[in-house]
Amino acid sequence: MSEIPKAYEPQSVEDKWYDFWLKRGCFTADPARVSDQRPAYSIVIPPPNVTGMLHMGHVLNNTIQDILARKARMDGKEVLWLPGTDHAGIATQVQVEKALKKEEKKTKHDLGREEFLKRVWAWKEEKGGIIINQLKKLGCSCDWTRERFTMDPDYVRCVQRVFVDLYKKGLIYRGKRMVNWCPATQTALSDEEVEMKPQKGFMYHFRVQVAEKDAATRKPALQNTPNTDDNLLLHMQQKVAPVPSEDAAEKGGPQVDSEGRVWLTIATTRPETIPADTAVAVNPRDPRYAHLIGKHVYRALPLDVPKEQRIIPIIADEHVDFEFGTGVLKVTPAHDKADFEIGQRHKLPIIDVLTPDAKMTAEAGADLVGLDRFVARKKAAEILEAAGTLDKAVPYENNVGFSQRADVPIEPRLSEQWFLKYPSVEQSKACVEQEGSAGLPVGSLGETTGSSRSGDRRSGKMHFHPQRWAKVYDHWLTNIQDWCISRQLWWGHRIPVWRKVGSGDGTDMKKWFGLIDEQTKTRGRQPDIWCVYKEAPGDPSKGFFEVAASCPDDAAWLEREGFIQDPDVLDTWFSSWLWPFATMGWPEQTETLKKFYPTTDLVTGPDIIFFWVARMIMAGYEYMGELPFKNVYFTGIIRDKQGRKMSKTLGNSPDPLELIAKYGADALRFGTMRSAPLGQDVLFDEKDVELGRNFCNKLWNACRFRQMQGGEVQGEINPSLLTSDDKWILLKLHEAIKEITEALNTYNFSTAVQALYRFFWSEYCDWYVEASKAVLVKQVTEGEKLNELNRLNQSGEAQTPATHLTHLTSHPFNDSAARRANTLAVTDFVLSHTLRLFHPFLPFITEELWHGMGYSTDMPDGQGGKTIMNAPWPKPFDLEFRDAYSLDECYLEFANQKYEVVTQGRNLRRVGNIQSGKK
RNA sequence: GGGCGCUUGGCGCAGUGGUAGCGCAGCAGCUUUACACGCUGUGGGUCGGGGGUUCGAAUCCCUCAGCGCCCACCA
Numbered sequence: 001m002s003e004i005p006k007a008y009e010p011q012s013v014e015d016k017w018y019d020f021w022l023k024r025g026c027f028t029a030d031p032a033r034v035s036d037q038r039p040a041y042s043i044v045i046p047p048p049n050v051t052g053m054l055h056m057g058h059v060l061n062n063t064i065q066d067i068l069a070r071k072a073r074m075d076g077k078e079v080l081w082l083p084g085t086d087h088a089g090i091a092t093q094v095q096v097e098k099a100l101k102k103e104e105k106k107t108k109h110d111l112g113r114e115e116f117l118k119r120v121w122a123w124k125e126e127k128g129g130i131i132i133n134q135l136k137k138l139g140c141s142c143d144w145t146r147e148r149f150t151m152d153p154d155y156v157r158c159v160q161r162v163f164v165d166l167y168k169k170g171l172i173y174r175g176k177r178m179v180n181w182c183p184a185t186q187t188a189l190s191d192e193e194v195e196m197k198p199q200k201g202f203m204y205h206f207r208v209q210v211a212e213k214d215a216a217t218r219k220p221a222l223q224n225t226p227n228t229d230d231n232l233l234l235h236m237q238q239k240v241a242p243v244p245s246e247d248a249a250e251k252g253g254p255q256v257d258s259e260g261r262v263w264l265t266i267a268t269t270r271p272e273t274i275p276a277d278t279a280v281a282v283n284p285r286d287p288r289y290a291h292l293i294g295k296h297v298y299r300a301l302p303l304d305v306p307k308e309q310r311i312i313p314i315i316a317d318e319h320v321d322f323e324f325g326t327g328v329l330k331v332t333p334a335h336d337k338a339d340f341e342i343g344q345r346h347k348l349p350i351i352d353v354l355t356p357d358a359k360m361t362a363e364a365g366a367d368l369v370g371l372d373r374f375v376a377r378k379k380a381a382e383i384l385e386a387a388g389t390l391d392k393a394v395p396y397e398n399n400v401g402f403s404q405r406a407d408v409p410i411e412p413r414l415s416e417q418w419f420l421k422y423p424s425v426e427q428s429k430a431c432v433e434q435e436g437s438a439g440l441p442v443g444s445l446g447e448t449t450g451s452s453r454s455g456d457r458r459s460g461k462m463h464f465h466p467q468r469w470a471k472v473y474d475h476w477l478t479n480i481q482d483w484c485i486s487r488q489l490w491w492g493h494r495i496p497v498w499r500k501v502g503s504g505d506g507t508d509m510k511k512w513f514g515l516i517d518e519q520t521k522t523r524g525r526q527p528d529i530w531c532v533y534k535e536a537p538g539d540p541s542k543g544f545f546e547v548a549a550s551c552p553d554d555a556a557w558l559e560r561e562g563f564i565q566d567p568d569v570l571d572t573w574f575s576s577w578l579w580p581f582a583t584m585g586w587p588e589q590t591e592t593l594k595k596f597y598p599t600t601d602l603v604t605g606p607d608i609i610f611f612w613v614a615r616m617i618m619a620g621y622e623y624m625g626e627l628p629f630k631n632v633y634f635t636g637i638i639r640d641k642q643g644r645k646m647s648k649t650l651g652n653s654p655d656p657l658e659l660i661a662k663y664g665a666d667a668l669r670f671g672t673m674r675s676a677p678l679g680q681d682v683l684f685d686e687k688d689v690e691l692g693r694n695f696c697n698k699l700w701n702a703c704r705f706r707q708m709q710g711g712e713v714q715g716e717i718n719p720s721l722l723t724s725d726d727k728w729i730l731l732k733l734h735e736a737i738k739e740i741t742e743a744l745n746t747y748n749f750s751t752a753v754q755a756l757y758r759f760f761w762s763e764y765c766d767w768y769v770e771a772s773k774a775v776l777v778k779q780v781t782e783g784e785k786l787n788e789l790n791r792l793n794q795s796g797e798a799q800t801p802a803t804h805l806t807h808l809t810s811h812p813f814n815d816s817a818a819r820r821a822n823t824l825a826v827t828d829f830v831l832s833h834t835l836r837l838f839h840p841f842l843p844f845i846t847e848e849l850w851h852g853m854g855y856s857t858d859m860p861d862g863q864g865g866k867t868i869m870n871a872p873w874p875k876p877f878d879l880e881f882r883d884a885y886s887l888d889e890c891y892l893e894f895a896n897q898k899y900e901v902v903t904q905g906r907n908l909r910r911v912g913n914i915q916s917g918k919k
Numbered sequence: 920g921g922g923c924g925c926u927u928g929g930c931g932c933a934g935u936g937g938u939a940g941c942g943c944a945g946c947a948g949c950u951u952u953a954c955a956c957g958c959u960g961u962g963g964g965u966c967g968g969g970g971g972u973u974c975g976a977a978u979c980c981c982u983c984a985g986c987g988c989c990c991a992c993c994a
Contacts, residue, residue, distance in 0.1 A: 006953085006954070007954080007956065008954095008956085196990090196991090203994085266994085267994065268994060269994070270994080281994095319992080319993090319994095320993095320994085321993055321994085323993090324993050324994070325993085325994065328994095329993090329994055330994075331994095332994090336992080336994075337992055338992040338993085338994080339992090339994085340992095341992080398993085398994085399991095412992095468923065468924080469923095471922075471923075472922080472923075472989070472990080475921095475922075475989095475990070476990080479990085479991090606988095606989090607989095609989095637988090663956095667956095674942085675931075675932080675942095683931065683932090685930095685931070685943085687931085687942085687943060687944095688931090688942085688943095690943090690956075691942065691943080691956090693956060694954095694956040694957090695956090696956085697954065697956045697957090698953090698954065698956080698957085700953085700954080700956095701953040701954035701956095701957085702953065702954080703953085704953050704954075705953035705954080706953085707953090708952090708953070750932090750933080751933085754933070754941075757941085757942090758941085762941095765953090765954090766958095769953075773952095
């Protein structure tokens with residue numbers, strides 16, 4: 001290493017070392033090596049979308065995981081970092097559909113299901129490796145021999161087994177419900193996939209005429225209140241005021257025109273759904289309208305239907321807020337969740353006026369049919385206006401649910417879907433440590449040695465970092481709703497359910513149930529096939545058989561016998577929620593599972609706490625009987641420097657690979673970590689990466705300086721030859737080790753990075769290296785020394801910074817060869833420790849320097865390794881000088897006086913005279 | 920409507936009871952023999968407002984304001 005370049009050139013070494021690690025199997029985990037002396041450490045990667053590209057969020061997330069994994073290896077643990085990718089149902093299917101349209105001007109329907117799926121697989125084969133390679137460029141030390149994909153054949157079996165099991169337990173059921181429908185992708189979505197966004201629109205006030213002639217007569221309020229349980233319950237839940245405020249009572253109310261007709265004014269943002277209204281609702285305790293309850297109105301649209309056929313009732317429902325709008329609500333059971341429930345309560349008919357792609361149906365009338373919902377909205381308002389029943393349209397902003405994936409407003413839509421009643425909810429809720437609750441990982445001894453890191457065994461609790469997310473998690477679990485798990489897509493895990501029409505009382509019954517029994521017996525497996533008979537309403541003898549089966553063999557005979565498989569696929573998260581154990585060989589009790597489950601840490605973003613984290617915990621309990629991980633670290637969301645979310649459309653998302661090419665992977669890692677405080681959002685700035693590069697260069701040159709001093713690696717430090725400089729830097733190193741170790745054990749990554757930076761740059765480079773030049777570089781005569789001292793004393797420059805120490809050399813041993821060797825020994829000691837402290841953060845440069853410096857041989861602390869990956873994590877050390885020099889009295893000696901180095905301000909502060917010993 | 924977070928020099932952030940810090944940017948210098956991806960020096964902040972606890976508050980408590988995020992069926 002005699003002619004090392006002046007600047008660090010990451011491009012020339014990164015691939016070399018990554019190959020080196022791979023060839024040596026440094027990342028490979030072996031359950032057989034796990035023992036009491038070598039405990040297991042495991043982490044499963046949040047699987048990125050298989051066809052996705054690496055973005056800054058991945059960089060942050062995976063750098064943290066890599067730091068944890070590398071640190072655990074250096075701690076002597078058997079580490080499994082299990083990688084893989086997710087099939088990402090909607091995202092991938094949409095991508096392929098787009099490409100198909102662009103390149104061949106075809107839709108998926110032109111190809112058919114089978115052919116389309118072939119295309120998606122081809123797409124996956126082509127693009128699937130990209131993100132994996134990007135992770136390798138970043139230096140991720142995943143065990144690539146265990147890479148998994150959520151649609152691997154084994155994984156498919158897991159998903160189906162779980163489905164059948166939950167089906168058997170009655171937790172999975174099929175139901176006709178209001179779901180979130182995405183008109184763009186034409187599939188149902190779960191509640192979590194809907195994002196509320198404020199939308200500008202209009203509040204249309206329109207009038208409807210009351211059909212009854214005696215409507216003008218008022219009756220006292222309250223008497224007509226249907227005293228149903230539902231209403232009472234609603235009343236209690238919503239804490240509705242018993243009577244409207246005077247303000248509300250004054251306003252609005254029915255209007256009587258000159259001809260004696262009575263009109264109600266209704267406020268709505270969606271006039272296009274008027275043809276689907278099947279009632280008008282008022283609050284039962286609203287005196288303005290009480291006398292009208294039970295009467296009827298003529299629905300305003302469609303106009304081409306005779307008035308008499310548009311009669312709908314005026315009903316009373318507690319859901320109506322009399323303070324809002326006019327206090328009259330149009331009830332559209334087919335197109336609004338709340339209205340649907342009102343409809344159920346009052347047994348209202350349902351009229352659907354929207355097609356799956358959100359265009360108006362014939363039911364909406366000749367004027368609207370075929371129009372897109374937003375076009376129809378305007379048109380409906382125009383029709384009302386022309387008819388003279390539109391009072392006003394006032395600009396209005398309200399929250400509208402958007403499909404997260406397709407970014408279009410969702411439609412509440414009645415459809416038949418599969419739902420899951422979540423399993424193991426109570427256990428999952430109880431296992432996460434809440435803030436302020438008992439059993440915090442601080443022992444009575446006041447020790448914090450890694451206790452939060454390893455999880456608190458006594459309470460069997462899981463820890464969230466930062467802990468405040470536990471509250472969010474708890475709140476969601478408390479108000480948990482059944483999960484809509486079916487998707488009307490083609491790419492994904494097809495629902496393993498087959499159906500066949502049959503009779504429930506005769507031969508069919510015997511035949512199918514018998515056959516299934518036989519299948520179960522002959523194959524001697526757990527009942528992973530389950531059959532139910534569902535009666536047709538009103539006729540128990542007519543219905544259908546529904547079989548849930550997870551074995552591929554079953555699919556074959558079921559289809560031979562004329563059973564038809566459900567066309568839908570499962571929500572992507574229905575496969576990812578099994579990730580921690582499905583990737584380890586479940587349901588087989590593999591060695592991997594035995595040794596590495598539950599995993600130690602999970603690193604992910606808080607945006608998928610419901611999608612993924614909570615569900616994994618529930619699946620973990622249900623199928624492993626244990627929590628899937630002991631700690632969850634939530635990263636911040638990466639934003640640009642203006643605080644905006646990174647997005648493709650804004651074009652503010654830098655390509656990590658370009659940054660790596662420009663600055664090096666270590667620089668990117670370091671810059672990202674340095675700007676990512678605990679659980680706070682991260683404002684990304686390329687300057688941070690530049691800083692990372694500068695830091696690597698500094699490290700490079702510090703080692704280069706040591707190289708230029710020549711000589712072999714110095715193994716032994718002679719305590720009796722230590723100068724105050726030596727003692728000072730050794731103590732600072734000792735402190736830094738403690739601080740960094742503690743910070744990493746408590747997931748305070750930014751604290752660790754800060755400490756590394758401060759120790760290495762401000763303390764080691766700025767002070768120790770400069771001071772050591774006095775011994776290593778400069779040979780100064782006594783006369784020169786005196787002259788310099790006099791000059792300094794006269795000029796008042798006593799508070800002189802580091803570099804000038806070079807000229808002074810007040811050390812007593814500066815001309816001694818032994819002293820010089822000892823300084824080199826201290827330098828080697830500090831550098832070899834520093835490289836190891838840096839390795840989790842900067843894997844490439846530290847490996848390069850570890851070899852270049854010759855530290856691959858045994859180090860003074862008696863431990864080493866051929867790769868820095870196997871070198872032990874530095875421990876606070878104990879040298880003789882510590883008895884003589886406590887931290888309090890460790891100063892730099894300079895010009896016969898003692899100086900305390902205030903490293904953060906880089907100032908010298910004179911604290912005493914050496915000879916007098918006074919402070 | 921509920922919950923959470925943030926507010927410290929021009930910008931981005933550390934700092935949880937005891938004399939305001941880091942990085943970037945600025946300014947003035949430096950061909951000092953590891954590093955200009957560097958070195959030295961330097962300017963710049965009444966720590967969002969108000970009140971309280973305390974010998975002492977950026978730090979604890981209360982309150983107000985602004986910004987952001989999450990959850991929630993007000994048409």
